[in-house]
Amino acid sequence: GGLNGRGDHTFEGAMKEEEGRLESDCDEQLLLTLAFNQPVRIHSIALRGPDDGRSPKSVKLFINQTAIDFDSAERGVAVQELTLTKDDNAEGALIPLKYVKFQNVVSLTLYVRDNHAGDEVTVINYVGIVGQPRDKTEMKDFKRVSGQKGEVHG
Secondary structure, eight states: EEEEEEESHHHHTSSSSSSOOOOOOSOOOOEEEEEEEEEEEEEEEEEOOTTTSSEEEEEEEESSSSSSOOOHHHHHHSSSEEEOGGGGGGTOOEEEOOOOGGSSEEEEEEEEETTTOOSSSSSSSEEEEEEEESSOOOOGGGGOOSSSOOOOOH
16 A cells, blocks of 8 residues: 555555556655565566656655654655656666665565655555565476376276
């Protein structure tokens, strides 16, 4: 979910590439939390925004913190802090993360402190996460329980 998002421009809309956007409501700050259905490893994110200066600039990333608000995000020690350029917010851009610090992520919180223009409204057109499940299933790791290779039990 997201905090300080306008009702007609939601976090859910920003998770889809082809439609929607997220806009801050009262001021330029946004607080977004993504929960995953299994632990993941994240190596980069995409935070696309318009090229008019309202795209995110200063972003703090927190992992596995479910009860976080604007005050704790502002004061808290982030896993990683990003200072984005307008190129980082462009179509197709990926922002690399410190991969070793994002190995067991159950939830990811993005605290957007400000935007490039110093505008009262921050706009995110798309949020993308690039990574993989922490525990990938490898068929070669399974042990044969019974029977011979190729034998079918029915």
